[in-house]
Amino acid sequence: MTLELDSAAEPSPPEATNGVWLSCIGCEETYSPFDDILYTCPDCNSLLEVRYDSLPTFDDFSGSGVWRYTDMLPLEEGVSIQEGDTPLYHVPDLEDELSVSSLHVKHEGMNGTGSFKDRGMTVGVGVAQRLGVDRLAVASTGNTSAALAAYGARGNMETLVLLPAGKVAAGKVAQASLHGARILEVDGNFDVCLDIVQELAARGEVYLLNSLNPFRLEGQKTIGLEILEEHYERHGSYPDRIILPVGNAGNTSALYKAFREMVQPGALDPADVPALTGVQAAGAAPIVEAVENNWDGIERWNDVETIATAIRIGNPVNAPKALPGIRETGGTAVSVTDEEITAAQRDLAGEGIGVEPASAASIAGLRKLRSSGVVSNDEEVVCLTTGHLLKDPEAAAKAGGDPEPVPGDTDGVLNHINN
Ligand code: F0G
Numbered sequence: 348m349t350l351e352l353d354s355a356a357e358p359s360p361p362e363a364t365n366g367v368w369l370s371c372i373g374c375e376e377t378y379s380p381f382d383d384i385l386y387t388c389p390d391c392n393s394l395l396e397v398r399y400d401s402l403p404t405f406d407d408f409s410g411s412g413v414w415r416y417t418d419m420l421p422l423e424e425g426v427s428i429q430e431g432d433t434p435l436y437h438v439p440d441l442e443d444e445l446s447v448s449s450l451h452v453k454h455e456g457m458n459g460t461g462s463f464k465d466r467g468m469t470v471g472v473g474v475a476q477r478l479g480v481d482r483l484a485v486a487s488t489g490n491t492s493a494a495l496a497a498y499g500a501r502g503n504m505e506t507l508v509l510l511p512a513g514k515v516a517a518g519k520v521a522q523a524s525l526h527g528a529r530i531l532e533v534d535g536n537f538d539v540c541l542d543i544v545q546e547l548a549a550r551g552e553v554y555l556l557n558s559l560n561p562f563r564l565e566g567q568k569t570i571g572l573e574i575l576e577e578h579y580e581r582h583g584s585y586p587d588r589i590i591l592p593v594g595n596a597g598n599t600s601a602l603y604k605a606f607r608e609m610v611q612p613g614a615l616d617p618a619d620v621p622a623l624t625g626v627q628a629a630g631a632a633p634i635v636e637a638v639e640n641n642w643d644g645i646e647r648w649n650d651v652e653t654i655a656t657a658i659r660i661g662n663p664v665n666a667p668k669a670l671p672g673i674r675e676t677g678g679t680a681v682s683v684t685d686e687e688i689t690a691a692q693r694d695l696a697g698e699g700i701g702v703e704p705a706s707a708a709s710i711a712g713l714r715k716l717r718s719s720g721v722v723s724n725d726e727e728v729v730c731l732t733t734g735h736l737l738k739d740p741e742a743a744a745k746a747g748g749d750p751e752p753v754p755g756d757t758d759g760v761l762n763h764i765n766n
Contacts, residue, residue: 360400361378366401367380367421369395369561370395370398371390371395372395373391373393374390376388380397380562384478384554386548387559396564397421397564399608402608403418403614404609404613404614405575412427414427420566422474424473425469425470425473426468426469426473428465428501429459430465430468430469430566431570431573433454433455435451435452436700437450438451438698438700440698448726448727449728450713451728452730452731453570453573453731454702456734456738460522461490462738463570463598463731463734464491466567466570467556467558467564467566467597468494468498470562471498471560471566472498472502472504472556474562476502481505482504482507483495483505484509486510486544487557488511488656489738490738491508492510493523493738496524497526499526499527500526510523510540511536512534512535514537514659516703516739517739517741538647538651558665563597564597565601570598571601571602571606574621582727586621588726588728589602589621589728589731590625590728590729592627592706592708593626594657596665596669599623602672603676604672606621606676621729622676623672623673624716625678625712626711627680628654628655628658628708629653629682629683631653631658633645633662633663633666634680638679638680644666644670645663645666647661647662648662653685655685655688655703655708657706679716681716683712683715687711687714688705689707689742691707691714692742692746693746693747694707696746701735702732702734703736704746709730709732710732
């Protein structure tokens, strides 16, 4: 893939930034990061991203987990509960069945709270402490709320989570609850929850830690960096393609940023940047619609539905960052049905890897793109699985076999299993 990188067009930093600053992806205005609380550009309302005066190469990284990559994070340390350093599993059966050169699964469900959200929160909650705010809030389909609750608890800060009533998997609500978040069940979908929490943040009532917050995406970049390093160590090559489930498109944006920031200092050849390939559920697929129609932006879907409740999202706020990422890395986006998601969840379980439905979308997407020939058989592929099976026990139990009642004696059990 060729990645266009016009360094002449790089915005210049504001003064006195200590090497870290914010830049608007629309008008390129720059801001210092910790003076004011900013989520979007005060001038044009576009998304902001974190920028650095100088960027490291692979040789500069040391240690493990998210903070291994501190040279490309906005803080030296955050509120940490040992996040990142998740396994990259080889999946030989799926690799055979889908007939690709190699297939690995980066299982983000192995983070402490069971999803990739920990990577963003260790940075985001750290920034919140640095800014001196006291009440943290998110809208969430579940995982963000669990991670915010845990990291907020660790940082001794008050947390508020807005969840779409009746549409959040049980494990996630239980986590948010036990870690001490105040849970507000909103009569509306995730996008409505996000509208409200953005308004609360604009009124100065809460500090927003959704992926609209540019600092959170800095932590999530480390997924891409770990994949590059681990894949290279094992295969002497970088993956041709990374396939990931898409909701708000935060990870898509974060991985694209990670790759650009490795290309810029010459640590990564633009030709080696993996093709970012997003997968959405058919019932919530505005990014896929925008990619298929070659639109510059997305159109909000007001009615969304899918078994993959984590990605039941109709207004992906990071689309302006993610769409260029998909296009410029030579990737694509595809939608999959709930049945295809469940089948993929079973297949991963059959290789010993337990994921929640949204995560299985990456494998379901690969299967679809292999049958249509978009992904070719010589590709080295990494699928991202974003959340643990136990997040959504109900979906797992439905996808699995039913328990069988047996009598309470050995002969009765033997008789049952042999018939
Ligand atoms: N997979 C899982 C398990 C998720 O929880 C999410 C997002 C995604 C994928 C989508 O990632 O937004 O970076 O494209 N969950 C958010 C939440 C919305 O509130 O937990 P994205």
